[in-house]
Amino acid sequence: MGEPLLEVRDLHVTFHTEDGVVRAVNGVSFDVSEGETLGIVGESGSGKSVTMMSVMRLILDPNAQFTGEVIYKGRDLMKLSKRTIREVRGAEIAMIFQDPMTSLNPVYRVGWQIAEQIRAHEQVSAHAARVRAIELLASVGIPNPEQRVDDYPHQFSGGMRQRVMIALALSCSPSLLIADEPTTALDVTIQAQILRLIKKLREEFGSAIVLITHDMGVVADVADRVAVMYAGRLVEQGTKHEIFNDPQHPYTWGLLGSIARLDGPRPRRLATIPGTPPSLLSLPDGCAFAQRCACRFERCFTELPPLLSRDTLLSRDPMPNGHLDACHLTSAEKRAHRAASLAKERT
Ligand SMILES: Nc1ncnc2c1ncn2[C@@H]1O[C@H](COP(=O)(O)OP(=O)(O)OP(=O)(O)O)[C@@H](O)[C@H]1O
Numbered sequence: 347m348g349e350p351l352l353e354v355r356d357l358h359v360t361f362h363t364e365d366g367v368v369r370a371v372n373g374v375s376f377d378v379s380e381g382e383t384l385g386i387v388g389e390s391g392s393g394k395s396v397t398m399m400s401v402m403r404l405i406l407d408p409n410a411q412f413t414g415e416v417i418y419k420g421r422d423l424m425k426l427s428k429r430t431i432r433e434v435r436g437a438e439i440a441m442i443f444q445d446p447m448t449s450l451n452p453v454y455r456v457g458w459q460i461a462e463q464i465r466a467h468e469q470v471s472a473h474a475a476r477v478r479a480i481e482l483l484a485s486v487g488i489p490n491p492e493q494r495v496d497d498y499p500h501q502f503s504g505g506m507r508q509r510v511m512i513a514l515a516l517s518c519s520p521s522l523l524i525a526d527e528p529t530t531a532l533d534v535t536i537q538a539q540i541l542r543l544i545k546k547l548r549e550e551f552g553s554a555i556v557l558i559t560h561d562m563g564v565v566a567d568v569a570d571r572v573a574v575m576y577a578g579r580l581v582e583q584g585t586k587h588e589i590f591n592d593p594q595h596p597y598t599w600g601l602l603g604s605i606a607r608l609d610g611p612r613p614r615r616l617a618t619i620p621g622t623p624p625s626l627l628s629l630p631d632g633c634a635f636a637q638r639c640a641c642r643f644e645r646c647f648t649e650l651p652p653l654l655s656r657d658t659l660l661s662r663d664p665m666p667n668g669h670l671d672a673c674h675l676t677s678a679e680k681r682a683h684r685a686a687s688l689a690k691e692r693t
């Protein structure tokens with residue numbers, strides 16, 4: 347893996363609402379290296395989208411507040427002017443959203459939008475850009491791209507719009523692609539096609555990818571590293587191998603289910619865990635997962651466990667890219683709990 351391309355440090359995002367302060371992201375730090383694919387997983391509402399939208403400075407809610415650093419190629423994106431950040435977004439970082447209409451403009455033909463995106467960052471003729479737009483539409487599996495290039499977004503079905511958005515995102519050959527549930531709305535064949543396209547982007551352009559997904563099969567297929575989010579915090583991160591074969595946090599055990607192994611059968615979706623996450627309006631002092639955790643003890647309710655490497659308990663700072671988790675249990679206790687729960691499920 348290369349140098350860090352993106353370094354997120356102690357990101358906090360709050361929304362000031364009528365009901366109170368929603369603490370959507372609470373001190374999230376992670377790195378994305380050049381050319382690597384980071385999978386972000388976690389239950390609905392855990393802050394995956396808000397984290398990555400904040401990194402891109404795409405949260406426009408006037409009631410939102412942000413602190414922390416987002417260093418991309420040495421520049422803090424949080425400090426850039428609106429204009430500069432727009433330039434970085436178009437030329438360097440692309441995002442595929444859960445909702446395609448967030449990135450497509452309804453009043454322009456899709457081919458024009460793709461061609462404009464290309465021409466904003468590359469010196470090519472209008473004709474060459476249009477040809478590229480048609481090629482891109484073909485590469486994401488749009489039938490009759492020569493005709494469809496002149497259609498408006500509303501003339502495409504939901505799944506087709508998703509693909510148009512992906513074509514738009516790929517048009518600038520981004521150094522970093524952020525894909526938020528890019529395949530959820532699509533059928534299985536198209537899903538596989540899109541994932542192949544994302545892999546191709548990595549292979550051909552060396553793009554780094556952050557992939558937000560509920561689908562552990564997708565994570566196992568394309569991610570190099572995995573970050574697990576719970577209630578606006580990272581609770582574990584590690585290589586795909588570490589997360590699937592040696593998960594440390596009881597929440598990760600829950601998500602994976604006991605059968606999840608890289609070399610064995612894997613669940614397609616995250617397993618369901620009894621109970622619900624705490625309200626982001628009133629997070630507990632201790633571990634946010636404690637209420638649902640089978641291994642909890644007193645300290646879990648009073649003290650927030652920091653994200654640490656179990657091998658080097660001293661390396662709190664700076665954040666290494668290692669296998670980190672936020673749990674008060676010792677390694678030996680985790681091993682014992684995990685072995686006991688696996689044994690119980692086998693009987
Ligand atoms: N503008 C807003 N005002 C208030 N709360 C918000 C706002 N935007 C997001 N939130 C809250 O922030 C929390 C995190 O939301 P986010 O969309 O990041 O979750 P997610 O992990 O992406 O979930 P999903 O898997 O369902 O997409 C949620 O509780 C959400 O309700």
Ligand SMILES: [Mg+2]
Pocket residue numbers: 394395396444526
């Ligand atoms: Mg989301």
